[in-house]
Amino acid sequence: MRSGLTILLLILLTGHASAQTDSSAATTQDSAVTTIRSADTLIRYRINGAYLGSIWQDLKYTVARPAHWEKRDYIRLGVVGGVAGILLAGDYGVKQFFVHHQSNFMTSVTDQIEPFGNAYSPYLVAGMYVAGVITHDRKLEHGSLMAAKSLIISTVIYATIKSVIRRGRPTYYDSPFSFEPPLTNDKQHTSFPSGHSLTVMTVATAMAELYGKDHPWVPWVAYGIAGLTGATRLYENRHWSSDVWIGMALGHFVTKSIFRHQRELEHKKAMKLLAVSL
Known part of the structure; x- marks a missing residue:
């Protein structure tokens, strides 16, 4: 996972007015509206100082989001926490189920899927960026940088949580309640949350945000x-079910927050253009 992030870090607007001439205020206002709706309101990143600075700005925005939560946000938190509690109570049973239902065929299948969580996802983002640059596809280039930024920020938050909550991995412990003090270096207590789940869900959410509106099949494939x-x-006995759930929830909502911030910045840009046009 660290190698994938290293790769990401290293690799790391026109409107038209009507031809008619009218001196009325209504026509002037309509022209301003046309300009606001143009591509000039979009923010498209390239690897430069502005992009690198946006990573820090988005990190601060994401960490501070709970202070601005609305009712629906607390409902989502309750759902995530409630499911986590149910899974925590059943973690041992889930582990036993997968341990007793392993087979050579299933192992061969999971071996092909598992790299999406630590290798394929970062390489996919890097590949998108290279393809966008080569083909001069600004949407693809920008989208890859948004995905990379989401992955970097979600990983920083995930790593911080993991360094504080030192939970024993099911590979080494039968009890899902084996914990060590914060900031210890015991690699056996690095279970919570699941980094693989966070990585793949972060990229999946970014793909859904970027392409889901125009291609409804993208979220189904990505989230699948x-x-x-x-x-x-779970099958490989590397994480408890609650680890996987929290990792996925963290990757999903952190990425949603980053894309929300992007939309807010574009809205502010549109308001500035409107103020200048009036």
């Missing part, structure tokens, strides 16, 4: 792969 990747971590 993410779900299967999480299941491989």
